[in-house]
Structure formats: structure tokens, C-alpha cells
Amino acid sequence: xxxxxxxxxxxxxxxxxxxxxxxxxxxxxxxxxxxxxxxxxxxxxxxxxxxxxxxxxxxxxxxxxxxxxxxxxxxxxxxxxxxxxxxxxxxxxxxxxxxxxxxxxxxxxxxxxxxxxxxxxxxxxxxxxxxxxxxxxxxxxxxxxxxxxxxxxxxxxxxxxxxxxxxxxxxxxxxxxxxxxxxxxxxxxxxxxxxxxxxxxxxxxxxxxxxxxxxxxxxxxxxxxxxxxxxxxxxxxxxxxxxxxxxxxxxxxxxxxxxxxxxxxxxxxxxxxxxxxxxxxxxxxxxxxxxxxxxxxxxxxxxxxxxxxxxxxxxxxxxx
Amino acid sequence: xxxxxxxxxxxxxxxxxxxxxxxxxxxxxxxxxxxxxxxxxxxxxxxxxxxxxxxxxxxxxxxxxxxxxxxxxxxxxxxxxxxxxxxxxxxxxxxxxxxxxxxxxxxxxxxxxxxxxxxxxxxxxxxxxxxxxxxxxxxxxxxxxxxxxxxxxxxxxxxxxxxxxxxxxxxxxxxxxxxxxxxxxxxxxxxxxxxxxxxxxxxxxxxxxxxxxxxxxxxxxxxxxxxxxxxxxxxxxxxxxxxxxxxxxxxxxxxxxxxxxxxxxxxxxxxxxxxxxxxxxxxxxxxxxxxxxxxxxxxxxxxxxxxxxxxxxxxxxxxxxxxxxxxxxxxxxxxxxxxxxxxxxxxxxxxxxxxxxxxxxxxxxxxxxxxxxxxxxxxxxxxxxxxxxxxxxxxxxxxxxxxxxxxxxxxxxxxxxxxxxxxxxxxxxxxxxxxxxxxxxxxxxxxxxxxxxxxxxxxxxxx
Numbered sequence: 039x040x041x042x043x044x045x046x047x048x049x050x051x052x053x054x055x056x057x058x059x060x061x062x063x064x065x066x067x068x069x070x071x072x073x074x075x076x077x078x079x080x081x082x083x084x085x086x087x088x089x090x091x092x093x094x095x096x097x098x099x100x101x102x103x104x105x106x107x108x109x110x111x112x113x114x115x116x117x118x119x120x121x122x123x124x125x126x127x128x129x130x131x132x133x134x135x136x137x138x139x140x141x142x143x144x145x146x147x148x149x150x151x152x153x154x155x156x157x158x159x160x161x162x163x164x165x166x167x168x169x170x171x172x173x174x175x176x177x178x179x180x181x182x183x184x185x186x187x188x189x190x191x192x193x194x195x196x197x198x199x200x201x202x203x204x205x206x207x208x209x210x211x212x213x214x215x216x217x218x219x220x221x222x223x224x225x226x227x228x229x230x231x232x233x234x235x236x237x238x239x240x241x242x243x244x245x246x247x248x249x250x251x252x253x254x255x256x257x258x259x260x261x262x263x264x265x266x267x268x269x270x271x272x273x274x275x276x277x278x279x280x281x282x283x284x285x286x287x288x289x290x291x292x293x294x295x296x297x298x299x300x301x302x303x304x305x306x307x308x309x310x311x312x313x314x315x316x317x318x319x320x321x322x323x324x325x326x327x328x329x330x331x332x333x334x335x336x337x338x339x340x341x342x343x344x345x346x347x348x349x350x351x352x353x354x355x356x357x358x
Numbered sequence: 359x360x361x362x363x364x365x366x367x368x369x370x371x372x373x374x375x376x377x378x379x380x381x382x383x384x385x386x387x388x389x390x391x392x393x394x395x396x397x398x399x400x401x402x403x404x405x406x407x408x409x410x411x412x413x414x415x416x417x418x419x420x421x422x423x424x425x426x427x428x429x430x431x432x433x434x435x436x437x438x439x440x441x442x443x444x445x446x447x448x449x450x451x452x453x454x455x456x457x458x459x460x461x462x463x464x465x466x467x468x469x470x471x472x473x474x475x476x477x478x479x480x481x482x483x484x485x486x487x488x489x490x491x492x493x494x495x496x497x498x499x500x501x502x503x504x505x506x507x508x509x510x511x512x513x514x515x516x517x518x519x520x521x522x523x524x525x526x527x528x529x530x531x532x533x534x535x536x537x538x539x540x541x542x543x544x545x546x547x548x549x550x551x552x553x554x555x556x557x558x559x560x561x562x563x564x565x566x567x568x569x570x571x572x573x574x575x576x577x578x579x580x581x582x583x584x585x586x587x588x589x590x591x592x593x594x595x596x597x598x599x600x601x602x603x604x605x606x607x608x609x610x611x612x613x614x615x616x617x618x619x620x621x622x623x624x625x626x627x628x629x630x631x632x633x634x635x636x637x638x639x640x641x642x643x644x645x646x647x648x649x650x651x652x653x654x655x656x657x658x659x660x661x662x663x664x665x666x667x668x669x670x671x672x673x674x675x676x677x678x679x680x681x682x683x684x685x686x687x688x689x690x691x692x693x694x695x696x697x698x699x700x701x702x703x704x705x706x707x708x709x710x711x712x713x714x715x716x717x718x719x720x721x722x723x724x725x726x727x728x729x730x731x732x733x734x735x736x737x738x739x740x741x742x743x744x745x746x747x748x749x750x751x752x753x754x755x756x757x758x759x760x761x762x763x764x765x766x767x768x769x770x771x772x773x774x775x776x777x778x779x780x781x782x783x784x785x786x787x788x789x790x791x792x793x794x795x796x797x798x799x800x801x802x803x804x805x806x807x808x809x810x811x812x813x814x815x816x817x818x819x820x821x
Contacts (some may be wrong), residue, residue, distance in 0.1 A: 059398050079450055089393050104450075115640065161452070201454060226451065269442060287442035288416075289498050308468075308498040309447050325450065326468050327497035349450050 064097045064132040069112055072355025074316040076330050077106045080277070080347030084114075091332050091340035098345075107147040109171075115156060117144040122131050124158065126173070136173040144342075145186040145200070153211040157195060159185040166206075167199060168213055179213035181353050189228045189236075191256075198225045198235065205238070205259075219259035222252065229274035229281055230256070232296050234269040239271035239283065247287050251279050254299060265298045273312045275320065282320050284313040291322055293336070306331050306338060314351040323348035362549075363542045370542075372537045378527055394509070396489050398474045401434060401505045405472065405491035408436065408503050412493045416440070417501035425503060435508075438493075440501035447499075456480055458504065459490060468499050476509065485509040536589035548576045552583055559689035564591035596765075603767040607649055607781070611642040618642075652783045655714070656766065656790065668795065670818045671712065673703040673737055673744055680716040681735065687721070692729040695720070698736035703744045705815045711791045712815075716748070718784040719811050726809075743797075745815040751808035760801060764789040 067073070073086045073094075082099035084106065103118045109126065113135060117124035124138045124147070131183040143162025150157060155168045155176060166185060167178040182199025189196045190210060197206040198221065205225075207217040223241035234256050242248030251271050269287025276282075280301070283292045286309050293302040307324025314321050319339065320330040325347055332340035366436075411424055423436040439445065445467075446456040458481060463473055469764035473490040488506035492499060523735060551568050558566040570580045616640050621627050627635050677699055688695050716735075723733045731751040738745050755763060755770055760767045767782035792799045795815050803809040 087736060102778065200452065241448050241451065242443065245441070245443055283550070287447060305498075308496065309442075311450065325496075326499065349452070 057115070061134050063134075064127060065095045066132045067095055067129040069130050071226050072141055072317075073353075074314065074319075074321050074330070075106075075352045075354075076348035077103070077352065078328075078343045078345030078347050079104060079325075079349045079351035080328075081345060083345035085330070085342075085344035085348070087330060087342055087344070088170070088321075091319075091342050093342060093344060096345065105144075105146060106352060108354060109149045109156065110141055110151070111354065114352070115147055117147055117158065119144060119161070138169050138173040138358075139169070140143070145184065148188040148190060148195075150190055150195075150210050152193070155211065157188060157210075157213075158196065159188060161186065161237060163201075166195070166208060166213060168211070177211075177213045179208055179215065179217075179265070181208070182218070187226050187228050189230065191230045192233075196228060197229065198238065200224060200226065203333070205254075209266075217259060219254065221254070221261075222248065226272045227274050230275050231276070231281060237265075237274060239267075239274065239282065241270050241272060241287075249285075249287075250350055251283060251294075263298060265294060265300065267292050267294075267300065273310070274296055275313045275315050277315055282313050284310050284322060286311050286325070289324070291320070291333070300335050304336060306333065312351045314353050316351075316353050316356065321351055321353075323351055325349055363546045366542055367535070367539055368624050370538045371531065374534055375529060380533070394487055398476075398489060398508055401487070401489040401507065402472055402474060402491070404432075404434065404436070405489050405503050405505050409491045412501075414495040415500070417493055434505055436503060436505045438501055438503050440493075445499055445502065447494060453757060459502065463490065464499065467502060467770060468494065468497065470494055479506070482506065482508070533807040545576070548572065548580055552576075552580060555583065555587075557585060559590070564594050600766055603782075604653065607767065608646065611649070614642040615639050616647070641786050649781050649783075652781050652787065656783055656787050668706045668708060670704050671707040671709055673705050673707075673712075673746070673815075674699045674701045674708055676712050677716065677735060677737060677746075680713055680720065683713075684717060684720045684724070687724055688733070691727070693724055693725055693727050694732040696732050696734045698734065700738050700744075703737055703739055704818050705744045705795075706818045707795050707815060715788050715813065716746075719748040723748055723752060723782055723809070726750070727752035731808075740814075740816065742817050742819075744817055746813045746815065747810060749810040750809065754805040754807055754809055755801065755803040756805055757803075760803065763801060 039043045053231070061182045065085060071088065071094075073088055075087065076085045078085060082101070082103050084099065085093045086095040086097075091222040101118060102120055103116045105118070106114055106116050109115055112129050114129055115124055115126050117140065121140055121142065121144070123342045124144060126135045126137070127133065128135050130148050138156070138158070140145050140158055141163070143160040144158055145161040146159045148157050148311045149178065154171050158167050158169065160167065161184040164183055164185060165178050165180050168176040168281065170176050181197055181203035182204040184201035184208065184254055185197045186200040186201055187198035193210045194216060195208045195210050197208065199206060199222065202291045203220055203223050205221045206215065207219070208215055221238055222240050223243040225238050227239035231237055236256055237251050238254065238321040239251045240248045248268050248271070249267055250338035251267055252261050253263045253265065254260065255262050265281055268290035271283045271285045271292070273284035273286075274281060279296060281294045281296065283294060284290075285292065287306050289308055289310060290303055291306045291310075291313060292300050294300050306322050307329060308327035309325045310322045311325050312323050319334060322332065322333065323329075323344070328344060328346050328348065330342045330344050330348055330351070331338050332342070393704060408428065417438060422438045422440070427437060429436045439458060440683040442448070446453070446457045446459055446461050446464045449461045449464065457469065466473055467490065468591060470492060472492070474488070476487045477485060479486050479488065485508070486506040487509050488504065491503040491505075493503065513568055548571065555566045555568045566581045567584050570577050570584070577804070600764050618627075622632065677697065681695055687693060688802075720733060720735070727733065727750045734746060734747070735747045736747050759770045763770075764785050766786045769782050778803060788799070790811055792815075797813060797815040799811065799813040801809060801811050
């Protein structure tokens with residue numbers, strides 16, 4: 039019995055030593071390299087894809103990360119709903135830079151370039167927390183039930199409370215509450231259009247799937263119109279004159295002009311949750327078929343195999 | 359102490375309870391294994407046939423309507439689902455309601471696998487067996503066909519009527535238990551009687567017998583018991599008889615000695631008769647001595663029946679010595695002793711005891727033979743045995759007395775006369791000593807014509 043206990047003790051201490059010493063190092067990604075990266079959930083990994091539609095590096099994640107966001111040009115923040123801390127890695131060295139003691143419940147993260155702060159939404163504590171670039175907590179603010187989708191516009195942080203019927207608006211940096219609008223429950227995905235409208239998508243409440251994007255007046259918070267779209271529009275991407283909306287219920291991508299008129303609809307991927315723009319490609323990730331699609335002129339130009347369950351797309355290089 | 363009947367009863371009732379439990383488990387197993395499996399198979403078959411109506415692309419209203427129509431005419435419940443909310447399409451997001459299929463099931467369906475399951479479904483609020491057939495197009499889960507069949511599980515059924523079930527099982531066990539109790543009591547009755555009889559025997563009631571009613575093992579036991587009781591009773595009586603006889607036999611010479619001794623002491627005997635009286639006293643004392651010697655011999659012989667050292671003995675020599683010893687007596691009675699002896703016989707024996715046998719037999723012969731007759735002593739070999747015979751031409755023994763001739767103090771002459779000089783122990787001693795040598799013997803006799811005693815003693819084993 040004693041020997042058995044000793045063995046367990048040995049194994050545990052060995053494991054502790056291993057985990058303590060072994061900060062994971064991932065393959066490096068050169069600073070000059072632009073990419074679109076898919077964050078894959080089913081077996082956590084990140085697939086880095088270059089502009090030719092080729093996966094040039096894959097990070098097999100060692101923890102149950104559920105999301106990531108890019109910080110400046112060379113850093114990536116990884117977080118997980120069940121994880122007690124988020125970790126920031128340097129892309130060009132592949133090494134860990136610092137960690138943020140978030141506590142469990144992180145649903146989303148967004149980087150505020152102007153104030154060099156990261157805002158993390160927590161679905162357990164229902165708080166938005168701002169952190170400095172060294173991982174220290176700057177400010178925290180309570181919002182509605184289960185904050186998730188976030189977008190920054192004009193020094194205002196718009197937060198969709200996923201399990202609530204409210205949208206919270208905070209001042210960036212100080213996190214001072216500014217306004218609260220009434221929106222549909224289970225909303226997800228936002229886009230600012232023409233600097234005066236906020237488009238919000240969603241899954242739909244309960245058993246009933248949603249099939250509209252609701253347009254709110256940025257100034258008044260009034261819902262001014264709705265766009266009829268395929269089932270469950272939850273992802274938005276904006277180009278010069280178009281908004282691309284991904285509807286995961288119908289696996290459909292809609293091309294909408296700034297006036298809310300649907301120009302074109304097409305099926306792409308299986309159960310896609312996210313759309314983004316990378317160079318001159320519209321990029322869609324199919325959660326169920328484990329593919330990332332590059333589209334040009336309404337046609338699939340490239341189909342790329344990525345890790346299981348691509349859920350999020352991160353882009354570096356659109357700014358240049 | 360627990361009674362045997364209680365133990366048997368407990369065992370039987372326990373086995374019964376186990377049997378009932380086993381039957382229940384077996385029924386449940388068969389139900390699961392056969393009925394449920396069969397239901398699942400047929401549902402999957404129906405589902406897969408229905409899924410051939412689907413031609414890819416979006417699941418249409420028309421398709422859903424067709425499935426609904428099928429459902430109207432079918433005895434199983436079937437419906438098609440295309441709502442992505444129901445199909446766990448939103449799974450990476452937190453879902454605020456119960457979907458029809460779970461995330462893991464969705465993964466299996468995406469791979470084109472059919473799912474069968476059994477258990478409680480919250481949606482239908484009951485136990486069901488269900489089959490889910492995926493409708494996929496280019497890795498998109500466009501919909502499913504969901505088939506289910508309400509499952510009146512045995513345990514569910516039982517839970518409704520559990521008291522009836524448990525109650526009837528309990529009553530059944532009680533009734534059977536009572537029946538078994540009565541049955542065992544009936545079977546055990548003779549045993550009880552046997553026990554009572556044995557107890558009576560133990561306190562000395564040797565005439566106790568049990569009534570044998572059955573022919574089973576207990577019946578046989580009762581029969582054996584009765585035999586044993588008879589034997590014990592006979593032995594007991596023989597013992598009493600023996601004691602009575604011994605005292606009687608001893609008392610007669612003692613009373614002679616005492617009577618004549620007292621007469622001498624008191625001077626009632628005349629001078630002229632004194633010598634005769636004294637020799638009478640000596641004769642009776644001799645008889646007393648002989649009797650006690652023979653009793654002693656008999657008791658030794660009885661004690662030594664089981665075993666004793668035996669050694670190679672030349673039989674001819676021993677027989678000649680016996681003849682020498684008995685010749686004088688024969689001469690006195692004018693009886694001749696003739697021998698016909700095989701010189702080469704060597705038996706496995708004890709010399710003294712063989713002599714004793716032969717002397718007893720010859721003296722017996724002399725005692726009951728008339729003057730002028732002869733006694734023939736012969737020995738020969740037959741297979742592994744030495745056959746020794748003593749034949750006289752005396753008065754013979756009546757056939758009805760032959761079986762009792764070896765009993766102690768048994769006399770053919772019922773008058774218990776001592777005129778013949780026999781003690782009634784001689785043949786008993788012979789019997790014991792022959793047995794001691796692992797031999798056998800028998801008597802052939804004809805009344806008035808004489809008696810022939812034949813003894814068989816094993817030869818030494820040839821090496």
C-alpha cells in the first residue's frame with residue numbers, strides 16, 4: 039500500500055516537473071508572412087493558411103482552447119471557456135510571452151489597438167475585463183447575461199449578451215457603461231455599416247431558428263429594419279461596399295450591399311460559423327466538414343483541409 | 359441445533375427464490391436481446407428505405423410531408439427533422455434548450471452512420487427505442503429521419519404493478535414453502551420414529567421395532583434397524599442365558615462338594631463310606647476345575663478370533679500327538695482310534711490350538727460312542743486346504759439340533775445330565791478356534807449311525 043502511494047507520488051511529481059518546465063513552444067511564423075488562421079475546436083489546433091490557400095503551419099494546441107485573437111502584429115492570445123488562464127504567444131518565436139489569470143468562463147476576446155488593451159468577456163461572471171499588454175488587470179465591468187460577441191467602434195465597445203435580451207455599450211479603456219439596448223436573445227455576430235448602423239445576427243431563441251439580421255441605429259439603438267437571410271446568420275465580414283453574412287443553419291453565404299439588399303446567396307461548407315476577408319478572398323470555415331474555403335466572384339476558388347472543427351478565422355495582413 | 363428438515367426446507371425455498379429471480383433476469387435478458395434488437399433492426403430497415411426518398415440538397419416540405427404520411431399509416435412513429443437547432447448545429451455555442459440529438463450523435467450522423475438507442479427520451483417523456491437515419495449531402499447534415507417506438511420496459515411495467523408482482527411472488531413462495539414443509543415432514547416421519555426407537559433401544563428396550571412402510575432409503579434403514587435390534591436382542595438373551603447356565607453348571611458341583619463336605623464335617627457319613635464320599639468330592643472338584651478351564655479357554659478363544667500368530671505346522675505330527683494323548687481314554691472305553699494321515703501336509707496354524715480342536719472333537723466322539731466301535735481320524739489335502747475329519751460311530755445328533763450345536767452349553771441331551779461328562783462348551787471352543795485359523799468346519803450326522811466332523815484349515819502359501 040505504502041509502495042503504491044510512493045509510486046503515485048513519484049508519478050505526480052514527475053508530471054508536475056514536466057508541466058512546470060515544459061512551456062510549450064510552437065512552430066515559428068515569420069513576421070513578414072501574412073495569413074488567415076483557422077482556430078479548430080474539435081481537436082484544438084490552429085491552421086495557418088497563406089494567401090495561396092496553403093496550410094503552411096499547424097499549431098497543435100496542448101490545452102482545450104476555444105478561441106484566439108491576434109494582438110498587434112506578432113502576438114496571439116489563446117483562451118478557453120474551461121481554462122483558468124489565457125496565454126499570449128509570440129508568433130515569430132513560437133514562445134509564450136505572458137499569461138492572464140482570467141478564471142474560467144471566457145467566451146471571447148478583442149484587442150483594442152488604440153489603448154493597447156485586451157478585453158475579455160466572461161460568461162460565468164458576466165463581466166468584461168480589460169488587461170494591459172503584460173497580462174495585468176486594468177479594469178472590470180459587469181454587463182448582461184453571458185457576454186460574447188464584441189466589436190469596437192469609435193471608442194465604444196459593443197457587447198452582445200448571448201443569453202440576455204440586451205446589448206451593452208461600454209467606453210473603451212475605462213469600461214464605463216454608456217448605454218444598453220434591447221435586442222433578440224441568442225444574438226451573435228455584429229458589423230458596423232456606414233458608420234451609422236449596427237447589424238446583428240443570431241441563432242434564434244429556443245427551438246426557433248432565426249433567419250434575419252437586425253439593423254439598429256447606432257445613435258438611438260432603435261431597430262430600423264431587418265434583412266431576410268438564410269437560417270442562422272451568425273458571422274459577418276465587411277469589404278469596401280459589401281457585407282458578407284454566413285448562415286450556419288443553411289450553410290449559406292450571402293452577399294449584401296450596404297443598403298441591406300441581398301445581392302447573391304450560395305451554399306458553402308458544412309455548418310460554417312465564420313466568414314472573413316483575406317486579401318481579395320472571402321474566406322469561410324466549415325465546422326462540420328473541416329474545410330476552409332477561399333471564394334472569389336461568388337465561386338469557390340480553393341478548398342483547404344484544416345484541423346477538425348474550424349470555428350474562428352484570424353487574419354494578418356489586411357492592414358498593409 | 360437446527361433440524362435436518364429445517365435445513366432441507368431452507369435449501370429448497372432458497373433455491374426457489376433464486377429460480378424466481380433467475381427467471382426474472384432471464385426474461386429481461388430475452389426481452390432485451392430478442393425483442394429490442396428485433397425492433398431496432400426493423401426500425402433501421404424502415405428508416406433506411408425511407409431515406410432513399412431523399413435526393414440530396416435541402417430537405418423539402420414535400421419530403422417531410424411524405425414521411426408524415428407514412429407515419430399516419432404506420433405502427434411506429436417516424437418524422438423527419440431539418441431544423442438545424444434540433445440537430446445540434448449550434449453546438450460550439452452554449453445551447454439553451456434540449457436538442458433532439460446530441461453533439462456526439464451529430465458527429466456520428468455526419469459520418470453517415472445510423473444511430474440506434476434505447477432509453478428515456480425527455481422529448482417523449484417515456485422509454486423508447488429509436489433509430490436516427492442521417493440525411494447528408496456533401497458532408498452537410500441536412501436533416502434526419504427519426505423513428506421511435508415506445509418501450510414498455512418490463513421494469514416499467516413492473517413499477518406500475520410492482521406490488522401485485524411482488525405480492526404474488528411472495529404468496530407463491532409462502533405456499534410452496536408450506537407445501538415443502540408438509541412434504542418434508544411426511545418424508546421425515548419414519549426418521550423421527552427411528553430416532554424414538556433408537557432412544558428406546560439405548561435405555562434397554564431391545565424388543566423395540568419400527569414399522570416399515572416405505573421401500574426407499576429410509577425404509578431400508580428401518581429394516582436394517584429392525585435386524586440390528588433383533589441381533590442385539592438375541593445377543594442379550596444369549597448373554598443372560600449363558601450367565602444363567604454358567605451359574606447353574608457351577609452351582610451343581612459346588613453343592614455336591616458343599617453337601618458332602620458338610621456331611622463329612624458333621625460326621626454323618628459312616629466310616630466305611632468316607633472314602634467313597636471323598637472321591638465323589640474330588641470328582642466334582644475336578645469337574646469344577648475342568649469347567650472353569652474350559653470357560654477360560656472359551657473366553658480366550660473369543661478374544662483371539664480376530665488375529666494371532668500363525669506359523670507352518672506339520673499336521674501329521676500334531677495329529678499323532680493328539681492320538682497319543684487320547685489313546686488312554688479310548689482304551690478305557692474299548693474304542694479303537696484309527697488314523698489315515700497325509701504325511702506331507704503343512705498348515706498355517708498354532709500347534710496348541712490345533713491340538714485343542716482335535717482333542718475336543720475326539721473326546722466328544724469317545725463320549726458318545728458305544729464300546730467296541732472305532733473313531734477314524736483322517737487328513738488329506740484339497741486345493742489350498744487341509745481337510746481333517748473325525749468320524750465316530752456313536753449315537754449321532756438329531757437334525758434339529760445341528761444348527762445349535764456350537765452354542766455354549768447347548769446339549770443335545772436336554773436333561774442337562776452330566777452323566778456323559780460334557781460341559782457343553784467343547785464345540786463352542788472348536789468353532790472359535792477354527793475361525794481363529796481362518797478355517798471352516800461342518801458336522802454331518804445321522805441319528806444312531808454316528809457323526810462326521812470335517813474341518814478345513816488353509817495350507818501354508820507356497821512361495
